[in-house]
Amino acid sequence: MQSRMNKAIVAALGAVALIVPMAACGSSSADSGNSLTVYSYYNKATMDPVVAAFEKANPDIKVQISYGQGDSEYNSTLQTRIAGNQAPDVFNLNGNNRADLMNNGAVADITGAGYLKGIDETYLTDYTKDGKIYGMPISGWLAGVVYNKDLLKEVGYDSVPDNLDDFAALAKKLKDKGITPFLENGQEMSGSLIGLLGSYYASTGTDGDKEIYAGKSTFADQWTKAFEAWNDGFIKSGALPQEATGLNADQVKQSFINGEAAMYRTGGWDVADIKAAGVNYGFSPFPAYPGSEPYVDGGADPAFAISAKTKHKDAAEKFLTFMNSEEGLELFTTAYGSASVSSNYTSDIDEQLKPLYDDYFFKGKFHWVSFEKGSTAMSAEVIAQQQGIQGGTTTPTDAAKNLDAKWSSVQ
Template sequence: MKLKRAWKGIAAALGVGMMVSAMGACGAGGADGSKTTLTFLSWNNEQVMRPYIDQFEQENPGIKVDFSYSPPTPEYIQTLQTRLVGNQAPDVFIITSENKADLIKNGYVRDLTNEPFMRNISQANKDFVSHQGKVYGMSVSSWASGIVYNKDLLAKAGAKEVPQTWDGFLQLCKKLKAAGVTPFLETIADGPSRIPDAFMGSQFDRDKVDVTSLIDRRPQKPGSDQREAAAAWMKLYDQGLVTRDTVGISGDDMKTQFINGQVAMICTGPWDLPSIGQAGLKYGMAPMPLMEKGMVNYAQGSPSPAYAIYSHLKGDKLKAAQKFLTFMDGHWALQRSADNGDAITVQGFKAKVKPEYEQVYRTNVQPGHYFLLMNFYAKPDVLTTVRQSETQQLVQGSISLDQWAKAIDDKMASVK
């Protein structure tokens, strides 16, 4: 299947962990010893990016990096847009879910499909920033969520690990509840559940859907597309296995309850593992259960935002920008990012992750078996907002699943 969290947690995961920046070139070092100046717009601050800049300049003494910063996500996108339309475009910049459609449509980003530095990039990372068979960005890392579980609490239901199938997961929740243990908790306050996205990835894989084509479909129908996955997920609430109060529980609240031993399982990503580990719990992290037996396992997850080159660069400017992307795809930069917590997905690079994350990394991250709804539909900002509000009503029981899907589709059809 071709393939920042959109809310607070995703933004955290794609901050320091994903190391996405932007830069460009202006003239090459000439015979008089002058240097090429590369404009570099990043949504990571200078403290984060300075080691990369210094190393790049050391390896390329004829190039000087002109760094600028704007924080993610709305402020960065507005800053970039202002510079693009004002003829002050950075030479390399970030392309991601919220801006890729506009950048590609308006011809601001260079086609990187056949660039040498793209050869080892994971197909899932390419699909993330692809349109009509062309790749417009270089993404070098990814994240995937999973089920974090308290081993001691699972033992009260006679279980050692999380079941591989959704039916098995639901049965485990029932056993835990019968044993007086709160089985599972997720947050709907910070964003829609992660589980339907995981199920949707498996569903699209089963149906051989080219996810890079979803953005071109008219009308956009993400509600209808995810109805099957959402129906399976809602069994948690329909069977009384999870409190409907999740609409008011934040990600931090969820993590705190888990750390305090108040709940057996939560759904989260690698960003929460350090603090959970510091609590001294006996815990593990398992891949998302399969919606149906026989499917390919997918998690909710996403590639990191990608580096894009301004489409109008030529000559020495273009060469310098290409050198920067080549550097960021090289061993030094990848190792630095891995040391900072990135799950590197570049082929040939051996990444080391936390032991608890290893199974999810191998099952989902390395093969690119992850899916994030907002990455593949038009107007992801609108989609995120409407899906959030409608999902809260669905969980509270104030609308039906059909009403949920229709409300999302109607909203997407109303925007241009």
């Protein structure tokens, strides 16, 4: 009889991906009256309740909001509007557009603004340049390892081990029972790899990514050991099967929900589906780099920013003030399924996920990679190198060197 592990891979690879065409949308800044143009990274379901409440609290301001359709489309449309002198009054900075927009003077300096009160500087760091703040994130995300408690119990475990050796031992026991140990989306940067990278940086006391961006270090110096640990703990151990290299997020989730995979990398965005499927689940951080402490993936969500050329500064500032109010935060984080990073509101977080926020995210034990240059090309290169390691065609040492070569090409 075919094992559950093989069924997970075969079923997932056989799934049909549905591609939904998405149209770009945008509107130009209005020059008259008290209208406010907002171009949102967040979708209509998330922002409509917020806008309605804002307009009710500010009846003299009419919000004209339009929405992006995914990271790439959002960023390209925003750049086009800014280049055409039709920048929205308020827009969002994210990991792939923030460096360019902060560097080219498109974003207003909001350093010292009263509406930033309650947001710890930890979450403002990504939206700060040369000591000046340009974006206001109000929520944060994290991802860790979600696990099926019943499947782990079958092999004698109550939770996911916090070190790589014991994690590899768990993976072997699961494999021996025909259960796929661990899966993750193979079409994006590996969350388990980046969790290990953050854990490695914690052991060195330095954010190696920032050293690379500043020209003070290299990927060979900073990433090789994390690549090696990932290769040993996840790949050579068989925890992350080679056959799963190309799986997408939905395929991975379905394997877990079907009881074919015991663990996978995800965050709060999948909790509703996991609950609906009746899975007895828990969350844990990623296993730690040897000699360090566990980390999760995470960071501040895309920040709200004001155009440097806005003609409606007062209205824009009122909008950001509302976003960081108790009412705005509750509406936004509830609709988006994220956690507030502002002391002005405490989000209601899933009880299984809450320990990861309390013990890791809110204590700064999280990491994610946001390249300051050539983000699209660099992300694609990381994916190519991790797939090479997973497939046995690339060594950790060569993978890091290849990232250095790509980094040089995008300068």
